[in-house]
Amino acid sequence: xxxxxxxxxxxxxxxxxxxxxxxxxxxxxxxxxxxxxxxxxxxxxxxxxxxxxxxxxxxxxxxxxxxxxxxxxxxxxxxxxxxxxxxxxxxxxxxxxxxxxxxxxxxxxxxxxxxxxxxxxxxxxxxxxxxxxxxxxxxxxxxxxxxxxxxxxxxxxxxxxxxxxxxxxxxxxxxxxxxxxxxxxxxxxxxxxxxxxxxxxxxxxxxxxxxxxxxxxxxxxxxxxxxxxxxxxxxxxxxxxxxxxxxxxxxxxxxxxxxxxxxxxxxxxxxxxxxxxxxxxxxxxxxxxxxxxxxxxxxxxxxxxxxxxxxxxxxxxxxx
Amino acid sequence: xxxxxxxxxxxxxxxxxxxxxxxxxxxxxxxxxxxxxxxxxxxxxxxxxxxxxxxxxxxxxxxxxxxxxxxxxxxxxxxxxxxxxxxxxxxxxxxxxxxxxxxxxxxxxxxxxxx
Numbered sequence: 045x046x047x048x049x050x051x052x053x054x055x056x057x058x059x060x061x062x063x064x065x066x067x068x069x070x071x072x073x074x075x076x077x078x079x080x081x082x083x084x085x086x087x088x089x090x091x092x093x094x095x096x097x098x099x100x101x102x103x104x105x106x107x108x109x110x111x112x113x114x115x116x117x118x119x120x121x122x123x124x125x126x127x128x129x130x131x132x133x134x135x136x137x138x139x140x141x142x143x144x145x146x147x148x149x150x151x152x153x154x155x156x157x158x159x160x161x162x163x164x165x166x167x168x169x170x171x172x173x174x175x176x177x178x179x180x181x182x183x184x185x186x187x188x189x190x191x192x193x194x195x196x197x198x199x200x201x202x203x204x205x206x207x208x209x210x211x212x213x214x215x216x217x218x219x220x221x222x223x224x225x226x227x228x229x230x231x232x233x234x235x236x237x238x239x240x241x242x243x244x245x246x247x248x249x250x251x252x253x254x255x256x257x258x259x260x261x262x263x264x265x266x267x268x269x270x271x272x273x274x275x276x277x278x279x280x281x282x283x284x285x286x287x288x289x290x291x292x293x294x295x296x297x298x299x300x301x302x303x304x305x306x307x308x309x310x311x312x313x314x315x316x317x318x319x320x321x322x323x324x325x326x327x328x329x330x331x332x333x334x335x336x337x338x339x340x341x342x343x344x345x346x347x348x349x350x351x352x353x354x355x356x357x358x359x360x361x362x363x364x
Numbered sequence: 365x366x367x368x369x370x371x372x373x374x375x376x377x378x379x380x381x382x383x384x385x386x387x388x389x390x391x392x393x394x395x396x397x398x399x400x401x402x403x404x405x406x407x408x409x410x411x412x413x414x415x416x417x418x419x420x421x422x423x424x425x426x427x428x429x430x431x432x433x434x435x436x437x438x439x440x441x442x443x444x445x446x447x448x449x450x451x452x453x454x455x456x457x458x459x460x461x462x463x464x465x466x467x468x469x470x471x472x473x474x475x476x477x478x479x
Contacts, residue, residue, distance in 0.1 A: 259423040286458035290426045302458045336457045343450045
């Protein structure tokens, strides 16, 4: 495995910037420039690059879709949220139509925000492509077909040109798929969700979203420490603050940055990616969250190796 | 877990110390149980002196949330005081400072929650 590309990082519901958000960013950038003149484009780019991410960028608003780029020709994708549209377009642009590809898609669970991009995933309409949808829910195929039945969607599932297969996986068991061992794990979420641990010869990535952690259950805690063990990257549901996750939003099926740090520290993981961002949070709030999470890691690190912490955003590519 | 108690200004002050991690939190729950049983309307407020606590994990924070919730249900008064700076940061990052009453010192807390 070489790198991971985040195509959709927002939780529950896709969102977009409003005119007010854009205006605030422009105003903040102009204030930071403070009348400065830029003689060349390079100088301007340099100035923009040093602005805070909440001003010069955005975390984006597409729902969950993550690509794990492996060493072989097959494509590995986690979830089919609305980010799958851009991913599909990028694949068509890169490989063209008469160049059949194999896509392995791993579905965490059947909630809409994790499936809604499937009908917009362009490779599914081109004959010659092979799409294997992996998951642990018995109704996986039914759910995907259902969202493409009238009146839910104008194009029926039967119009798919690609060969689409479904693979019902067994939780806790490693499945060898195109050079990568993939192990699903049951997670606490309404209707169940599954995390996936991807292991190549020299790299490990864990995708663990829509997963609530019950803090009074040490057995579960230990099981997740093993699931995350020594991972190069853990993609973690950090939707809520810890206080929310254990009080007003208990049993809503999500976790927090604090639990992400603790589990990754205990598991000796190398990097934690905060993921499944709360749709209510703007770029400033998400920037604050990453800063606080890095500080938490720093003050609780003790004698451990530092844990690298990033916050996923749409379009981010992370080398493993 | 040993939780020494003392009284000040009509407040039952409980000294908590050490690390409240995932393992210690179970013991912390059990040790708090009899103290919470008495944290009811008309009885002394229960104040945890955290000045000797140097680490608290999410599981430990959850114990505090459950304690605060129980005291509230019993119409008792429950609070925490004298957090070390790093522990105070953990409270702020986890937003627990918003759901559990925290005071800068035991004296400051007693002035507010005392009889």
